[in-house]
Amino acid sequence: MPLRAPTTLRLRSPDGPLRIHLAQPLSRSTLSVLVLITDADPPQICRALADELTILTIATERATLRDGTRLLEWTADHATELGADPDQLLLGGAHAGAWLAAYLALRARDDGWPVIRHQLLVHPRRFPAIAMSTSLTGAPPATIIGPPTASHSYAHQLRLAGVAVTVTAWLSRTSHADERT
Amino acid sequence: MSESGNVIGFPTHEGVEVRHLRAFVAVAEELNFSRAAERLYLSQPALSRQIRTLERLVGCDLLHRTTHRVELTPAGDALLDRTRPVLVSLDEAIATAQSVGGELAARIMTIWAPMTALAETPMSLETTREVFEHVLAQTPIPPDISVRAVNAGGCSALSLGDDPAILYLHGGGYVLGSAYGYRPLAGALATAAKSGALVPDYRLAPEHPFPAALDDACAAYRWLVDRRGDSRGVVLAGDSSGAALSLALLLRLKADHEPMPAGAVLLCPSLDLSGSMLTPSERPHLMDNIARVAAAYLAGHPIDDPLVSPLRGDLSGLPPLLVQCAVADRARPEADALTERAHEQGVDARLELYPGVVHVFQLFWSFLPEAADALAQAARFIDEVLAEDSATADSAG
Numbered sequence: 001m002p003l004r005a006p007t008t009l010r011l012r013s014p015d016g017p018l019r020i021h022l023a024q025p026l027s028r029s030t031l032s033v034l035v036l037i038t039d040a041d042p043p044q045i046c047r048a049l050a051d052e053l054t055i056l057t058i059a060t061e062r063a064t065l066r067d068g069t070r071l072l073e074w075t076a077d078h079a080t081e082l083g084a085d086p087d088q089l090l091l092g093g094a095h096a097g098a099w100l101a102a103y104l105a106l107r108a109r110d111d112g113w114p115v116i117r118h119q120l121l122v123h124p125r126r127f128p129a130i131a132m133s134t135s136l137t138g139a140p141p142a143t144i145i146g147p148p149t150a151s152h153s154y155a156h157q158l159r160l161a162g163v164a165v166t167v168t169a170w171l172s173r174t175s176h177a178d179e180r181t
Numbered sequence: 182m183s184e185s186g187n188v189i190g191f192p193t194h195e196g197v198e199v200r201h202l203r204a205f206v207a208v209a210e211e212l213n214f215s216r217a218a219e220r221l222y223l224s225q226p227a228l229s230r231q232i233r234t235l236e237r238l239v240g241c242d243l244l245h246r247t248t249h250r251v252e253l254t255p256a257g258d259a260l261l262d263r264t265r266p267v268l269v270s271l272d273e274a275i276a277t278a279q280s281v282g283g284e285l286a287a288r289i290m291t292i293w294a295p296m297t298a299l300a301e302t303p304m305s306l307e308t309t310r311e312v313f314e315h316v317l318a319q320t321p322i323p324p325d326i327s328v329r330a331v332n333a334g335g336c337s338a339l340s341l342g343d344d345p346a347i348l349y350l351h352g353g354g355y356v357l358g359s360a361y362g363y364r365p366l367a368g369a370l371a372t373a374a375k376s377g378a379l380v381p382d383y384r385l386a387p388e389h390p391f392p393a394a395l396d397d398a399c400a401a402y403r404w405l406v407d408r409r410g411d412s413r414g415v416v417l418a419g420d421s422s423g424a425a426l427s428l429a430l431l432l433r434l435k436a437d438h439e440p441m442p443a444g445a446v447l448l449c450p451s452l453d454l455s456g457s458m459l460t461p462s463e464r465p466h467l468m469d470n471i472a473r474v475a476a477a478y479l480a481g482h483p484i485d486d487p488l489v490s491p492l493r494g495d496l497s498g499l500p501p502l503l504v505q506c507a508v509a510d511r512a513r514p515e516a517d518a519l520t521e522r523a524h525e526q527g528v529d530a531r532l533e534l535y536p537g538v539v540h541v542f543q544l545f546w547s548f549l550p551e552a553a554d555a556l557a558q559a560a561r562f563i564d565e566v567l568a569e570d571s572a573t574a575d576s577a578g
Contacts, residue, residue: 004517005524007532009508010554017554022534078536081509110231111200112223138227 001025001054003047009058013070020071021059022082023050031056032088034120035075037068037097037104045094045122056084063097068104076114091140092120099124102142102154109138116140123147124154136161143168196238199271202264204231205243209261212251285549289539292319300465306387310357317362321547323372328364333381334404336397341368342377346414346567348405348442349378350398350430352421352451352541354474355386369546370418370446373560378418379405383426390480391489398430402442412440413571416563420541421512422474424450428491428519431499444501444566446559449541452492452515454484459511468511468540492518501529503562505555509538533558 002025009020023046025031036059038045043059050057058075060067072091079086091108093101098121105119119139123146136157141164144155155165207217208228218228236243243257253261290297295312304312322328329340339360349367351358360367360380371378383397406412419427424447434441453459456471479489487494492515502523506516516532523530535542535551543559546552 005520005530005532007520007534009534009536010551010558011536012550012554017550074536078508110227112221112227135230138224 001027001051003050006043006047011070011074013066015066018067018070019061021046021061023047023057023059024083025050025054025056027054030083030085032090032117033058033075033079033082033084033086034090034092035068035072036060036092036094036120037063037071037100038094038122039063039097040095049092049120049122055090056082058082060097063093063095063100065100065103068093068097068100072104072108072114087115088117089114090118090120091116092122093124094122096125098122102139105140106134106136109140118143121145121154136163139163142166145169197235199268201231201235201238202268204228205235205257206261206264206268208232208244208251209253209257212253214251285545288548289542289545292316292545293539296467300467300469303470306356313353313357314359314362317358317365317544320365320544322364323368326364326368326372328368331379333379334400334407336381336383336400336404338379338381338401339364340377340379342371345371345377345379345405346409346416347371347374347376347378347563348398348402348415348417349380350383350417350419350423350426351380352419352423352448353385354422354451354470355391355394355426355478356474357385358423366420366541366544366546367418369556370543370559373556374563375560376563386474387477387480391478391482394426394478395429395433395488398426399433402430402434403439406440406442413443414567415442416566417442417445418448418559418563419446419450420448420543421451424448425452425489425491428452428494428496428499429488432487432491432494432496435498441498441500443569444503444562445499446562447502447504447516447519448543448555448559449506449510449512450504450516450519451512451540452490452519454479454490458514458518460514462511466511492522495526496523496528497526499523499528501531501562501566503531503533503559505533505535505543505559507537507539507542507551508534510540512540531562 004024004026007022009022011018011020021042033056034049036046036057038059039062042061046057046059060071076086076089091101091105101119102121105116108114108116117140119142121142121144139158142158143166145168155167158165204221207220208214211217214225214228218225241256242254243260245252245254296316299309299312326342331338331340341364351363360382363380367378367380379401381397381401384393405415409415417427427445427447454475459468482489484490485493504516504520506513520530520532535555537551542549543552543555546556
């Protein structure tokens with residue numbers, strides 16, 4: 001689905017304004033919203049996912065816990081203003097942001113807010129810390145995109161905890177050519 | 182007591198988190214897991230997990246669970262006693278911290294209050310103009326900016342700062358506002374851009390309907406281009422209906438094959454005189470006066486003329502546009518539509534959204550962080566388009 005013109009959102013934060021990238025499918029219906037934590041070419045990956053999944057995608061520019069938390073919480077409160085459904089909130093991370101997204105999804109589970117419908121982990125780099133220390137029971141269903149080797153252990157542990165997991169090599173159009181090999 | 186003192190002696194006991202304490206207090210007060218879970222918007226298993234974690238960290242049982250009821254153990258009783266005030270003061274501390282944000286919103290509401298009152302009890306145009314000027318006067322003028330009256334090609338104007346590169350067209354629905362009243366906002370933009378701004382006192386409706394305002398803007402633009410020696414050394418800026426006037430000016434320049442400026446900054450553009458694009462409001466709202474504004478400005482002129490409804494214009498060939506808007510501004514669909522249309526027609530158009538609901542929130546740059554940030558971004562854009570054009574001119578020459 002074609003996308004609207006590139007839009008940025010600037011959020012106040014203790015570290016100064018955060019620049020957030022928005023990619024909106026040209027749809028008249030209310031969309032789900034994907035909060036994406038990434039530092040790897042955010043505008044590109046943001047648009048690729050919005051296009052592929054027909055979902056309002058809203059991405060950080062840095063993969064830090066602070067930025068991710070700020071964006072997730074702001075979006076949970078203000079999704080309606082962006083024309084999205086706050087009850088259809090997805091949380092994702094790409095590259096260095098993937099484990100932050102996984103961690104925030106668990107924290108949201110523990111806090112009971114916000115309700116994350118699905119977690120999307122794109123090309124995760126590493127997971128050891130959370131996978132070993134925390135119960136994964138009740139984590140949101142996960143889609144892990146990337147080479148099987150890097151994601152196997154976390155996918156396995158999620159499954160052991162009864163979480164539905166899909167592992168896929170790549171969504172058709174979200175690839176970076178150099179990383180596909 | 183010393184025992185219970187010990188229990189509470191570790192409020193920062195490694196691993197004990199505020200959410201554990203909140204979970205405990207909720208259960209202790211409700212003496213019922215499902216009600217407590219509901220109160221905390223938690224699932225019951227998540228709540229139980231938090232209580233168990235707390236019990237493990239504190240090192241003793243806090244609750245007796247039987248099939249029918251939940252009771253506090255003495256340790257639990259002691260913990261409840263001492264935890265409640267801690268949570269209350271924590272909540273107060275957080276509320277105080279957050280009210281830094283709330284306080285700003287309240288400050289904006291106070292400044293706008295006289296205008297908001299007008300939405301409920303419409304006054305004469307003369308009173309409305311006075312109130313608007315009074316409201317604008319509540320915002321400060323940046324220090325050390327010079328203000329001079331100039332005659333810009335027959336249009337009286339204020340020159341803010343030295344050697345203006347910005348032509349600032351003020352908002353006010355074509356019927357309100359003045360260069361004088363806009364010294365704070367235009368001055369802040371000029372200061373941020375390390376440039377000067379020319380703010381024409383274009384003629385207002387209903388005394389002077391379309392195309393008087395556009396004619397004046399055009400005269401001021403030509404005068405400024407002449408002064409700068411190159412149209413590419415000029416950037417347009419405008420807020421609300423001033424943004425619409427900026428676009429109308431660009432469309433007229435294009436139609437007349439006159440040289441274009443380097444770019445335009447459109448702050449919270451208000452582009453649709455029909456009012457049909459505004460998101461609905463529950464309470465009476467100033468923007469609902471759009472029909473009166475439109476009647477005054479159009480005075481019978483067709484509303485589908487792109488020079489009064491720039492969203493209907495062919496935007497191709499326009500210079501780069503920076504569009505800023507508050508996420509929940511009632512005119513946000515107009516900012517979206519403009520960016521979308523410009524983008525489709527090959528214009529470099531960027532939309533920047535800022536949290537909040539306030540139309541032309543940039544007015545409050547002196548205390549609202551989003552407003553200061555927005556002006557800093559606008560200044561960056563101005564720098565960028567002016568630099569690009571001098572680079573192009575250099576390589577061309």
